[in-house]
Amino acid sequence: MLKLSNLAAGYKRTTVLTGFNLAIKSGEIIAAMGRNGVGKSTLLRTIAGTLPLQSGSITFDDKDISHKPAHERARMGIAYVPQGREIFPNLTVLENLKVAGYASRQLDLNLKLEEIFSEFPGLAEKRNLRGGSLSGGQQQILALARALLTNPKLLLLDEPTEGVQPSIIEQIAEIIRRINTEKKITVLLVEQNLDFAANLAERAILVDKGQVRREISATEILHDRDLQREYLGI
Amino acid sequence: MKFLLRKIPFEAKGLLVIAGVAFILTGLVEDYQATQWTVWVIYGLLALSLTLVWGKGGIFSLGQVAFFGIGGYAYGVVGVNLIHTTGESLSALVAAGLLAALFAAAQGFFMFYGNVGDVYIAVITLATTLVLYTFMLSTSGRQYAIGIAYLGGFNGMTNVPPLTLFNSFLSQRDLLLVTIIIAAAIAFVVRFLLRRPFGRVIAGLRTNELRTQLLGYDTRRYKLLLYMLGGGIAGLAGGFYAAWGQFISPTVFSLSQASLAVIYVLVGGRASLSGAFAGAILVEGLSTNLSKGGTEATPIVLGLVMILIVLLLPTGIAPALATLLKRIQIRGGKIETRGLSPLLEEKFLSKTIPTASAFRKNSGRLETVELRKTFGGLVAVANASLTFDSSGVYCLIGPNGAGKSTYFNLLIGRYKPTSGQALFAGKPLNRMPIFRRVQQGMGIKLQVVSIFTELSVFENMWLAAYAISRNSLWAEQQAGQLLERFGLLQYADEQAGTLAHGQQQWLEIGMVLAQEPSVIMLDEPTAGMTREETARTAELVRELGKQASVIVVEHDMEFVRLLDAPVTVFHQGQIFAKGRLEELRQNEDLQNIYLGRYRNVEVK
Numbered sequence: 001m002l003k004l005s006n007l008a009a010g011y012k013r014t015t016v017l018t019g020f021n022l023a024i025k026s027g028e029i030i031a032a033m034g035r036n037g038v039g040k041s042t043l044l045r046t047i048a049g050t051l052p053l054q055s056g057s058i059t060f061d062d063k064d065i066s067h068k069p070a071h072e073r074a075r076m077g078i079a080y081v082p083q084g085r086e087i088f089p090n091l092t093v094l095e096n097l098k099v100a101g102y103a104s105r106q107l108d109l110n111l112k113l114e115e116i117f118s119e120f121p122g123l124a125e126k127r128n129l130r131g132g133s134l135s136g137g138q139q140q141i142l143a144l145a146r147a148l149l150t151n152p153k154l155l156l157l158d159e160p161t162e163g164v165q166p167s168i169i170e171q172i173a174e175i176i177r178r179i180n181t182e183k184k185i186t187v188l189l190v191e192q193n194l195d196f197a198a199n200l201a202e203r204a205i206l207v208d209k210g211q212v213r214r215e216i217s218a219t220e221i222l223h224d225r226d227l228q229r230e231y232l233g234i
Numbered sequence: 235m236k237f238l239l240r241k242i243p244f245e246a247k248g249l250l251v252i253a254g255v256a257f258i259l260t261g262l263v264e265d266y267q268a269t270q271w272t273v274w275v276i277y278g279l280l281a282l283s284l285t286l287v288w289g290k291g292g293i294f295s296l297g298q299v300a301f302f303g304i305g306g307y308a309y310g311v312v313g314v315n316l317i318h319t320t321g322e323s324l325s326a327l328v329a330a331g332l333l334a335a336l337f338a339a340a341q342g343f344f345m346f347y348g349n350v351g352d353v354y355i356a357v358i359t360l361a362t363t364l365v366l367y368t369f370m371l372s373t374s375g376r377q378y379a380i381g382i383a384y385l386g387g388f389n390g391m392t393n394v395p396p397l398t399l400f401n402s403f404l405s406q407r408d409l410l411l412v413t414i415i416i417a418a419a420i421a422f423v424v425r426f427l428l429r430r431p432f433g434r435v436i437a438g439l440r441t442n443e444l445r446t447q448l449l450g451y452d453t454r455r456y457k458l459l460l461y462m463l464g465g466g467i468a469g470l471a472g473g474f475y476a477a478w479g480q481f482i483s484p485t486v487f488s489l490s491q492a493s494l495a496v497i498y499v500l501v502g503g504r505a506s507l508s509g510a511f512a513g514a515i516l517v518e519g520l521s522t523n524l525s526k527g528g529t530e531a532t533p534i535v536l537g538l539v540m541i542l543i544v545l546l547l548p549t550g551i552a553p554a555l556a557t558l559l560k561r562i563q564i565r566g567g568k569i570e571t572r573g574l575s576p577l578l579e580e581k582f583l584s585k586t587i588p589t590a591s592a593f594r595k596n597s598g599r600l601e602t603v604e605l606r607k608t609f610g611g612l613v614a615v616a617n618a619s620l621t622f623d624s625s626g627v628y629c630l631i632g633p634n635g636a637g638k639s640t641y642f643n644l645l646i647g648r649y650k651p652t653s654g655q656a657l658f659a660g661k662p663l664n665r666m667p668i669f670r671r672v673q674q675g676m677g678i679k680l681q682v683v684s685i686f687t688e689l690s691v692f693e694n695m696w697l698a699a700y701a702i703s704r705n706s707l708w709a710e711q712q713a714g715q716l717l718e719r720f721g722l723l724q725y726a727d728e729q730a731g732t733l734a735h736g737q738q739q740w741l742e743i744g745m746v747l748a749q750e751p752s753v754i755m756l757d758e759p760t761a762g763m764t765r766e767e768t769a770r771t772a773e774l775v776r777e778l779g780k781q782a783s784v785i786v787v788e789h790d791m792e793f794v795r796l797l798d799a800p801v802t803v804f805h806q807g808q809i810f811a812k813g814r815l816e817e818l819r820q821n822e823d824l825q826n827i828y829l830g831r832y833r834n835v836e837v838k
Contacts, residue, residue, distance in 0.1 A: 014683070014735050014762040035828075036634050036789040037761060161830070162634075192634065193830030209765060209790075225825075233828035234631065234791055234803075234818055 001026040001186055002047070002154060007056035009046040010210075015054060016042040017210040024154070029180050029187040031197040031218060034207035034231055040190040041083055043207070044156045047188070048080035049073040060154070075104065079152035083159045083190075085143040089132025093123055096131050097146055104150040116145050120175075137168030144175060154186045155179065161193045169193070173200050194232060198222040206231040245422035249415075256414040260407045268410040272478050274518045275410070278511035279417045279471035281498035286424055287464035289504040290433075292440035293457060296356040297363030298495050301465040303486035304337050304366070305330035305472025310391040310482045314383035317395040324398055327473040334469020335462045342461035346454040360492060367487035390483025397477040413474055420467055421507050427463075431706055434689075436460055438697045441686040448646075448684070450672030450701040450749065501543050503550020512552045597624040597675070597752035598659025600645070600783060605654035607640055614640040616807040617654060624752065627779035629794050630787045632804035633828055639681075641804065642757055642787050646678050647671050658753070673702065677751025681758040681787075683738045687731030691722055691741060694730050698745035712748050720744045736767050743774070754784045760793050772796035791815075 002024040010016035016039040024030055032040050045051040047058065049070035057066045065073055074080075087096050097116060101109040117124035122138065123145055131142060140160050147155060157176070161169050173196060179185050191197035197204065198218040206214040206221070208231055221227050260268060284298045313326035341362060345355055374387020385391060396403045397412070404412060427433055438446045439453050446453050476482040485491060494517070502513020520539060524532040547554045601621040607614045615637045622628050630638045643649045645656060647668040656663040658674060672678065686694050695713035703709055717723045720740045725733060730741060739759065746754060756775070760768040772793055778784050779799070788794050794801060795815055803811045803818065805827050811818055818824055 010762065016762060018764075035791065037758065038789075191830070195829070195831060209768075228825065228829060229819060233825045234794075234815065 001061055003059045005057050008054040009042060009051055010054065017046065019211055022205065022212060024186060024188060026186055027184055028203060029189060029201045031189045031191055031201035031204040032207055033191060033197060033204055038207045039210040040207055041158055044080060044158050044190055048078060048156055074150060077153035078156065079147035079150050080156040081143045081147050081158065083162060085139050087131040087139050087142050089130065091131055092128050093131060093142060094127045096142060097149055100146040100149045112149060116149060120145050136163040137165055137172065140164055140172055141175065152185060154188065157187060157189045159190055159192060161191065161196050169196060176200060243426060245426045249418055249422050252418040253415050256411055260411040265406050268406045270522065272410045272413050274515045275413045275417050276471050276474045276478060277498060277518055278514035279420065280468055280495055281502060281510035281514045282421055282507060283464040283467035283471065284495050284499045285504065285507060285510040287461060289499065290428060290440065291436050291457065291460045293461060294352060294356045295359045296496065297359035297492055298468055299486060299492045300363040300366055301334040301338055301468035302472035305334045305469030306476040306482040306486055308333040309473035309476040310394040311380045311383040313395045314393060315381040322398045322401055323395045327397065327470065330473025331466045331470035334472065335466030338462045338465025339458065342458045346457045363487050363492050367484050370484035370487060388484060390481060392481055394476050394480045394482060396480055409478060425507055431700055434693060434697055437689055438686050441688045442684060445684045445686060447668045448672065448678045449698050450669045452669050497540060501540060501551060503552040506550060506552040509550045509552030516551065599623050600658050600753050602656045603654055605644055605656060606652050607644055607649055608652045613807045615644065618809055620802060622783050622785055624783055625779060625781060627775055627784045627786065627797050627799035629797060629799050629801040630804065631794060631801055636804035637807040638787050638804040642755065646676065646755055675752040677746035677749050677754045679742055679746050679756045679759060681761055683742055685730045685738055685742050689730060690727050691730050692717065692726040694741060695745055695748055698748040702749045716744045716748045735762055739763060752782050754778060754782050756784065756786045758788055759786065760790050768793050769796060
């Protein structure tokens with residue numbers, strides 16, 4: 001469903017990704033792994049359209065979206081949950097969700113909101129609290145719910161376990177798994193937490209110096225210490 | 235003879251030409267024209283002061299007219315008192331410039347040494363102007379007198395004496411001549427100054443203030459000096475203004491007057507000295523001619539013209555004309571390529587060039603003792619004690635948020651520690667600002683490329699070398715050598731911003747080396763580099779480690795492996811492990827930290 005061909009991207013004159021190739025199949029969960037600074041977040045931002053391409057192309061559902069602006073990509077079904085979640089701290093939970101609803105021009109927004117709240121009872125309880133007062137894990141769930149409001153086909157997640165207590169991490173994994181199986185939403189996950197990523201994804205790509213170095217099954221990396229050393233550890 | 239002519243700087247020749255033209259011109263004009271032109275030139279001088287401060291120095295002084303007004307009142311007060319005793323008023327003009335410069339010094343000291351942000355500088359300067367406006371309005375009582383000069387409140391000072399020269403009052407035409415000559419002289423002095431080392435540092439400061447500090451310049455001092463100079467020039471213009479109209483009133487401090495100064499500069503060209511005069515003369519000339527028609531539409535037409543100019547010629551009139559001239563010259567085949575751009579004047583002063591060793595810093599060990607930094611409740615660095623010898627390479631690594639960048643910033647002085655201390659050659663660094671650490675021998679390269687993109691590659695390197703030597707010739711030589719060493723000599727005259735990313739990284743590393751540092755601090759030097767560039771950088775760093783202490787923060791393990799140096803691992807603000815990379819590879823806990831299994835690993 002998503003195909004990156006010979007992609008180069010980065011910030012202004014800095015090229016972070018070079019010759020990046022990746023094909024994502026509809027319905028899968030795929031994890032992009034690698035150390036700090038290898039270009040994982042840049043990858044997600046480039047797909048979401050908040051960073052311009054320097055060369056190469058991106059196709060989504062067989063349409064060339066290489067030069068489409070971010071909001072059009074969002075309407076086509078690409079939802080991006082950035083690192084640090086970026087919810088609006090001064091808006092309530094409900095308002096945070098409504099903002100996303102307005103942007104994606106939902107006609108039956110109230111219906112959709114109720115649907116979301118029944119899916120995430122934890123959020124329903126806190127619907128009138130400020131986003132900033134939620135814990136890290138709850139904020140992550142809010143960010144996920146907000147992404148779902150736009151009816152995405154592809155969900156881009158940047159380090160969903162960052163700053164989340166260990167007890168909530170399993171809950172977040174469960175939500176992502178459910179989103180994937182029940183709603184048939186494809187997930188591209190960027191993670192530093194190996195166990196979390198390997199348990200969730202079927203397939204993993206190992207990224208270094210802005211390129212895909214290896215494509216392997218997720219269980220493989222979980223048991224291969226040399227691979228872990230080479231791409232993730234020291 | 236030819237040699238002598240060459241020895242005279244361009245500015246002196248230019249001044250002679252302008253004085254000559256002005257002399258002929260003032261002989262031809264009518265009196266009423268002379269009167270009008272004089273005030274245009276005076277406004278031009280005011281605009282010049284703003285061009286200097288804002289266009290050249292990047293300090294947006296929205297209230298530049300404050301100094302103009304202070305100069306005007308200073309001339310008035312001193313002039314009134316003097317004319318009855320000594321019979322001259324020329325020294326009142328000097329007083330106008332000095333008092334305004336003094337006022338600028340006081341205001342600038344609080345702004346620049348207080349690290350006030352750019353936006354606030356605009357607000358503070360404008361507010362000061364409006365406070366002066368309100369204050370001067372309220373000085374109508376007889377008690378508001380200095381000597382025999384009454385300030386006069388909203389009526390202003392009405393008995394200001396005209397300017398005297400050789401103990402006689404100047405006629406309108408002579409005043410025009412004197413104004414033109416003095417304004418031109420000031421403009422040329424400013425131009426000359428900007429070509430000197432001072433000017434380059436100012437240009438660096440405008441383009442990238444942090445980099446200028448990181449090179450070891452006290453940017454606060456340079457800004458203050460520039461601001462005083464601008465204030466003094468505006469004050470002198472104000473003195474001329476009071477002498478011209480034999481009158482000064484609080485309206486000089488008004489909001490409309492303040493915005494006019496900005497408009498002159500925008501129209502003429504923000505970074506162009508001649509543009510200051512072009513802008514003032516154009517705006518004033520236009521509004522005078524428009525109001526002759528006596529219609530109410532004057533402000534509207536004037537406003538439209540200004541909007542058009544700003545939209546169509548965003549760099550201003552003068553630079554647009556210069557580009558046009560250049561194009562014509564290119565067609566005529568007259569343009570010649572420049573060589574390296576040295577600061578010409580110094581060549582003739584035939585100073586001896588000292589050797590590099592004169593600037594080499596005393597080396598010594600850098601150490602931190604129980605260094606700690608907290609942000610709110612978050613402990614970013616917890617009691618880190620480390621020692622770095624006077625030579626050798628040291629790597630700092632750790633996962634995201636481990637505290638290594640905070641530690642780095644504590645070492646270079648961007649953050650002040652919460653407790654504990656850093657010592658360099660036994661001397662405590664704690665309260666030392668960045669630029670002074672650099673002067674002590676620290677060379678700093680930050681993660682994001684930080685160079686002066688608008689300056690030439692040569693000027694970038696020169697600024698680095700000049701910062702530690704304060705010797706222009708040595709800096710030129712050093713810059714040339716380093717450019718050659720990094721293969722950048724062929725780009726010497728190009729804007730640094732046009733270099734490829736890898737080249738920019740090398741230029742910045744070169745700039746650090748140009749300072750002959752004894753401790754080199756590199757934050758992710760290979761970010762965005764290809765494998766080959768990374769390998770070359772590793773080679774360079776190892777080479778540097780033989781003479782100096784090199785501290786590297788890195789994520790790229792391949793680079794760390796190539797460096798083959800002792801590694802310190804940070805985790806959750808603490809020093810988690812130390813050793814060679816091969817040893818650390820055997821550490822299971824460390825592996826787990828990197829794999830995101832934080833909860834399994836207790837920090838000792």
